[in-house]
Amino acid sequence: MHKVCLHDLVTRKTFLAELSTIPAVSETIQIDTSQRFYLIHGITKNISDQMNASHDFDIYVERINKEYWVNSLLDKTRNC
Structure with a gap:
């Protein structure tokens, strides 16, 4: 599992989550069983101090x- 910090670009809130895989930019993810969907705009790997970091990405x-x-x-299926 990857520990990630999600940054909501609209509300500017952050929250921690664990993901089994790291999504790619433009993919969507759903966090927990709620109807909260998120569009991925960018990803940064945290390599500066991984021993003490609370998250990897x-x-x-x-x-x-x-x-x-x-x-x-x-839309994606229509463009195939």
């Missing part, structure tokens, strides 16, 4: 709703 996200997420998937 900083992930910059924008919260999106489920409708936005579903529509983005439909």
